[in-house]
Structure formats: structure tokens, C-alpha cells
Amino acid sequence: MKLATFDAHGAERLGLVLAHPLTGEEWVFEPGPSQMRLAEYAKRGTSPYVATRPVFWESPPTSMIGFLESGADGMARMRRFQDFLLSFLAKNDTFILLGAGHRVAEVKLRAPILRPRLIFGLVQNSPTAWRHVPDRQHLNVFPQGHQRPQGAVIDPGEPIVLPYSARVSGGWNPELAVVIGTGGRDIPVSQAMAHVAGLTIVSDVTVDYFRRDMFAQPEPWDWFEDAMTSWGDKKSDSRFPMGPYLVTLDEIGNPYDLLCYTRQSGYLRDRSHTGAMNIGIERTVSWLSSFRALHPGDVIHMGTMGYDGSPFPFEPLDGDVIESEIERLGVLRNPVTYLPKPESGRVDVAPVDLLPSAARALIGTPDESIPSPGAWSVDHARHFWTVFGNYSMADRKEGLTRRPYPRFLAAPNTALAADGAGVHIPLRAHTLTVGCELACVIGRVTSRASVEDAARAILGVAPMTVLRDSSFKDAVVEPASPQERHLPAVYARWADGFNVIGALTSVDDDAWRGKVCRIAVEGVGTVETNTADYLFSAAQVIAYITRYITLFPGDVLALGPLGDELVLPDAVSRGASLTGYAEIDGLGRVTFSLG
Secondary structure (H helix, E strand, O other), X not given: OEEEEEEEOOEEEEEEEEEOOOOOOEEEEOHHHHXXXXXXXXXXXXXXXXXXXXXXXXXXXXOHHHHHHOHHHHHHHHHHHHHHHHHHHHHOOHHHHEOOEEEHHHOEEEOOOOOOOOEEEXXXXXXXXXXXXXXXXXXXXXXXXXXXXXXXXXXXXXXXXXXXXXXXXXXXXXXXXXXXXXXXXXXXXXXXXXXXXXXXXXXXXXXXXXXXXHXXXXXXXXXXXXXXXXXXXXXXXXXEEEEEEEEEHHHHOOOOOOEEEEEEOOEEEEEEEHHHOOOOHHHHXXXXXXXXXXXXXXXXXXXXXXXXXXXXXXXXXXXXXXXXXXXXXXXXXXXXXXXXXXXXXXXXXXXXXXXXXXXXXXXXXXXXXXXXXXXXXXXXXXXXXXXXXXXXXXXXXXXXXXXXXXXXXXXXXXXXXXXXXXXXXXXXXXXXXXXXXXXXXXXXXXXXXXXXXXXXXXXEEEEEEEEEEHHHHHHOOOOOOHHHHHHHHHHOOOOOOOEEEOOOEOOOXXXXXXXXXXXXXXXXXXXXXXXXXXXXXXXXXXXXXXXXXXXXXXXXXXXXXXXXXXXXXXXXXXXXXXXXXXXXOXXXXXXXXXX
């Protein structure tokens, strides 16, 4: 089956896409309105359906996520709906379904999953990453990748909006994207495909803006700043086209036997094949579910299969159209638009005006905000941002040279939990460490903020307990690449609920500095650090991120570890129960339990 999210009558709709059996033209049919029209038709005395009413749902799905959450039963009902429509349309005039069915050419197609909670993108998952590198003697076979924010998602046909630049460096890849249908935890490789609803196309766009900051610094560059600047450009607004359809596996056949193409304004740039993956869908789904629950609508894109980043032209060309095509999935087309050159000393555009449509739907109005610290809860957090090497001893302890920019990355928002949480320890976990960090919450839509504006956008700050799982290091076989060696530090805090945040406190300016942080676990001990050790303040980090990435009300930013943490006994991962707390003097306490 081919499914779509689209706009009709001013609202987001779910539809089944069919080639009309008489004309071959593509139509999209809404389940609820179609069933209602068919029921009205069945009432006619001349209708063949007077006795056998065509009813497929008691409550028809109205959104893609709602449909995916209905599981195997919902998928079976949609297939019966498809089979009936194909037969019905071959014998009856389409006018019976007008208003419930629409010509695809006359509707606005949206990204199939508009606001995924997980957007995990694999990197270096193709032979192009190693076949021409003579010092790569072997590959570490675990999925390597990063999390994208929802604000990067754009629809088919929607423009990729880039800030002004006289010259640009960057490009895009067509990538196979996997959409989770049935959620789960600890999914065996042998059962992984049963959790996949279908596939779609994404264009993995990166244009060097953050990256220029790294290039301006003296070498050597460390892995964290390399990843932050490369992936930060991918996380920027409007860098992630998705669509046009979600195609179910039964219509695709072998997902590892699909041809891929990229075109720019009609010119073929590259062709590749999905069989070029180093790590496949099954292993990736199983690995991700070993430390976090997967949910319906989660998106995993499998990395480039061919040339890593078909380049944009060096001179900005407004209106250039990039195309990503994957056999049996369709063609994803998006124009490239460059903002005009800003006037000296002025912001080039009102930030919210050019947010992608999927991102604009995250807010009610551009000035929407959370009214007070007490009005916020973890459920408001769409995005979770983490900082690395943000303490004075990071250069000595981790070899992270001080830079004029913070090293930030995104983590899944499911890694957050509220005060008092009982944290589920994954089966894979080995030695755990636990530390105290300062976290803050964004109170309003924030884009291109100065440090002063960023400080005003902070709703409040709170202590955060952070658990880290050492088991990811076990997947690394030396000699490893810098990415293989350092990604375990990123994944270590990604497990569900591993970041427990306390109640928010409103503070002025730098009033959070110079505060003693304590992490204590019953029967294990206590460690103290101090917020004076942070190199970048929350406002400085927010100002840096929002140069190209919009932050939304409720988003969480953690300023990173302060160097000293408690090491928990291995018994914790085998079911022992422990309780503890993290506190920052004057800013509150957060409690948690493990087991």
C-alpha cells in the first residue's frame, strides 16, 4: 500500500494513494470520509451493497501516527479498504467519492510523518566511507548515527531555505527511511522487520555553516567538534525533506534491491543501490531497541548508498530543484531558496516566518510561550540538547581543546524523565555512572538569538541526574576510527529516562554560577562538583545553536558533565534497587530510583 499525509480543507489528513484503475491517474482517499460516502451509496435501492455495507472501521484513522498505532489490525483493515476501492472504482464513477478522494496533483502532500519523536540517521553506512581509505583495516559493525530535531523536517515540494552566502559548500544524499509501525523494546534481529510499517525517501541535506567555524580553528580538530559542526548543519531548519509517500513492505519486495538516483534541475548527479548498506534495517532496529523503546512513527534513515553529498552549485542559484528518487518509493523534489543578503547589523528575516511548515505546526503562534516554570512538564519537551567538553578540565581529561563554540548534539526526548522517576535499566547495560548537571528549559520559540535574547528565552533551570551506560564501549573493536571510538559517549545517556530533570527555578543572568552540585546514591556515596566550572552558559549555547536551528517552547538543554561522577556497582544492571538524588544549592533537588 501507498499512504500519504496531505492537506485538504485546511487540515492535515491521512490518505490511501491509488492509481485509478480506469485512468491510471493517482488519487488519494481519506478513510473516514470515503467510508461515509460508501455507506450513503449503499443505502440506495439499486446499490449492490444494501445488505453488505462496506464498513472497514468503527473509528477510521485520521492521521498517520493514529493509523500506525492501530497495529496489525489497522494495517489489515486498510488493505481491505484498498482492495474494495480498486474493485469499486473499476466499475463505478469516481463522483461517488468526490470530496473523500482527491487527485494527488491537486493536494499538498506533506511529509508522511510530520513530527517524528525519533529521527535517527545512520552515517558511514556505505562502502564509500572506507573502500578508498587505506588505513581502515576493519569496520565496527554497530549503527552509527545522530538524532535530528523536528524543525528540520520539510514536505515534498517545500523549499530548502538557506541563509545568504556568496558561496556555499554542501550537498545532499537520497536515503532510504524506515518508519516504525509496531513499537517495542529488545527486538530480536529475526523479528525486526515485523516492526516496520514501511519505507519512504529522505533527502539528507547538509550545507556548511556551523562547519565553517571549525575550519576557522587550528588543527587538530577533535571528533566532537567535527560531529557537532557536520551534524549541526544537518539539524538546521529545513534540511530534511521527507516523502512523498509511506510505502508498505508488501508493495516493495526486497528493500535491499532498489535503485537510487539524485538529480539537480533535471540533471542526473548520482545513482546508487540500497544493497550497498554495511548495516541493514534489521540490525539497526534491534540495536536501537536494546536501550530505548521504539514507537510507531519513529523514523530511521539508513545513510547514503552512493556519493556522500551530491554537491550544490557553488554560486547560489535560487529555484534549483533537487530530486531524490528510490525505485518503488517515488520521487522527492524540493527547490533550494537562498535568503537575500542581510543589511549590515540587521537580522536577515523574521525567524518564524520561514520555518518549515511541519515546524510551524509545533507552535500555535510565533509568540507562543510557556507562561511560568511551574506550567512546564517533561511532556512539553520535543527536543533534548546535550553539550560535551563544557568544563575547565575537559582539555586535560578528554583532550578537548577549548574553542569559541560549544560542542552540542541532540538526543531523543524519550531519554528525559521527571523528578521521582523509576529508571528502567536496559538488559544490555553494564557499569553505570551517575552525575549531576545543570539543565535549562526554553520558554518560547527561539531563533537567531543574541546571548541577551537567549537568556530571556530561558524559562528556568533545574538539577538533572544523568545516567551513562558503559556497554556501548564493548561494541568498539580497536583499532577504531575516531567516530567509532567516541560515539559510545553520545549513546551512553540515550536510554529511556536516563536524564531525570527536577522542578524549574527562575534565575536572573548568571545567578546559577558558583553553585555546589551533589550526586548521591544510597549505599554508594556522594560526589560534589560546582557550576562555576562550566565554560559556556546556557544562554551562550542557545545563542550558538539558534544561529540556524530553531528551539521550541519546552525544549531541554543540559550543559554537560562537570568531570566527576559516581560509578555504580554492576549489580544495578542485574536488578538491584537503588535510590538517589542530585541537587544544586539554591536550585533544587531531583530524586530517582534505579532497578
